[in-house]
Amino acid sequence: QVHLVQSGAEVKEPGASVRVSCKPSGHPFAGRYMHWVRQAPGQGLEWVGWVYPNTGGTNSPQKFLGRVSMTWDTSISTAFMDLSSLTSDDTAVYYCTRGRGGAFEGMDVWGQGTTVTVSS
Amino acid sequence: SYVLTQPPSVSVAPGQTARITCGGNNIGSKSVHWYQQKPGQAPVLVLYDDSDRPSGIPERVSGSNSGNTATLTITRVEAGDEADYYCQVWDSSSDLVLFGGGTKLTVL
Numbered sequence: 001q002v003h004l005v006q007s008g009a010e011v012k013e014p015g016a017s018v019r020v021s022c023k024p025s026g027h028p029f030a031g032r033y034m035h036w037v038r039q040a041p042g043q044g045l046e047w048v049g050w051v052y053p054n055t056g057g058t059n060s061p062q063k064f065l066g067r068v069s070m071t072w073d074t075s076i077s078t079a080f081m082d083l084s085s086l087t088s089d090d091t092a093v094y095y096c097t098r099g100r101g102g103a104f105e106g107m108d109v110w111g112q113g114t115t116v117t118v119s120s
Numbered sequence: 121s122y123v124l125t126q127p128p129s130v131s132v133a134p135g136q137t138a139r140i141t142c143g144g145n146n147i148g149s150k151s152v153h154w155y156q157q158k159p160g161q162a163p164v165l166v167l168y169d170d171s172d173r174p175s176g177i178p179e180r181v182s183g184s185n186s187g188n189t190a191t192l193t194i195t196r197v198e199a200g201d202e203a204d205y206y207c208q209v210w211d212s213s214s215d216l217v218l219f220g221g222g223t224k225l226t227v228l
Contacts, residue, residue, distance in 0.1 A: 035217065037163075045155070045163065045206050047217040061216055095162055103217070104210035106153030106168035113162055 002026040004096050004111035011117045017084040020114045022096030024077065029053055033099035034079045035107055036070060038092040048094070050103060051079060059103070086118045122211040124220035131226040138197050140223045142190040142207030150209045152190040154183060157204045157222075166205075167192060194225075202227045 007021040022034065036048040049060025051070040058070045069082040079096055094114045097107040125143040132138040142152060152170050155163035166177050170185040180195045194201055207220040 037219075044204075044222040045157075045208075045219040047219060050217070059215060097163075100168060103215070104151060104212070106151075106165050106208065107155075107163075108165045108168070108174060110162040110164070 002029075002098065002109050004098065004109055006094075006096060006111040006114045009115040009117070011119065012086050013120055014087055014118055016086050016118075017082060018086060018090075018116050020081045020083075020094050020096075020116070022079040022081075022111050024079075024098070029077060029098070032101065033103050033105075034070075034072065035097045035099055036068075036081045037095045037097055037107075039095070039113075040089075040092040043092075046092075048081065048083075050099070052103075053079070083116075086116075088118050090116065091118045092116060121214065122209075122216075122218055124207055124209065124218055126205075126207060126220040126223045128221070129224045129226065131228055132197050133228045134197055134199060136197055138194045138201070138225055140192045140194075140205050140225065142192070142220050143188055144190075144209065145188060147188055147190050147209065148186045150185075150211070152183070152185050153208045154192045155206045155208065156201075157206065158202075163206065197225075197227055199227050201225060 003025045005023050010018050033050045035050045051058045053072040071080045096111040098109040100108045154167040156166045157163040167183040171183040182193045184191050204222045206222045
């Protein structure tokens with residue numbers, strides 16, 4: 001059974017950057033998309049983007065372009081999400097989650113979440 | 121841009137049937153996925169491709185998708201079904217993943 005293990009909580013000042021890691025365990029990750037989804041306090045789910053480990057390709061909504069970088073380190077089989085120019089609006093729980101297959105498919109395994117707090 | 125609309129809340133008595141809708145323009149032409157999220161926990165996939173259940177999800181949970189509305193149906197509702205439910209699609213025209221705003225299911 002696959003598990004996704006994420007890095008620990010982060011507290012950052014406005015304008016800083018944050019890196020969240022996500023390491024699958026249990027089975028190889030080949031052929032699946034790794035999505036990032038966030039949830040602000042008391043709010044719904046918001047898709048941040050995906051990285052496709054096989055090619056390193058990425059995609060994310062316009063609102064994150066230029067601020068988010070999603071990568072897959074093949075040597076350690078770990079996904080990373082970097083978010084820069086943080087504001088209080090970025091305070092949220094960030095989840096990595098595995099796509100069942102293509103980008104259009106559902107997300108069947110979720111990490112435990114990483115709380116990112118942006119505060120001065 | 122494509123928008124998914126869910127009712128903020130649905131209430132149902134134990135043993136009854138809960139229906140949670142997800143509206144979108146011609147959503148019937150897309151594959152809809154549903155997630156359950158309990159307080160303090162990560163979401164869990166409960167339906168994929170409109171109506172398929174992952175292993176471990178009870179047969180009480182079913183789904184349909186036609187026209188402009190997709191529906192998640194839970195029969196014989198139990199207290200443990202109380203949670204937030206989110207629908208999700210991939211919009212091919214924009215190549216973006218979209219979530220509905222979520223519906224809080226309350227078991228009376």
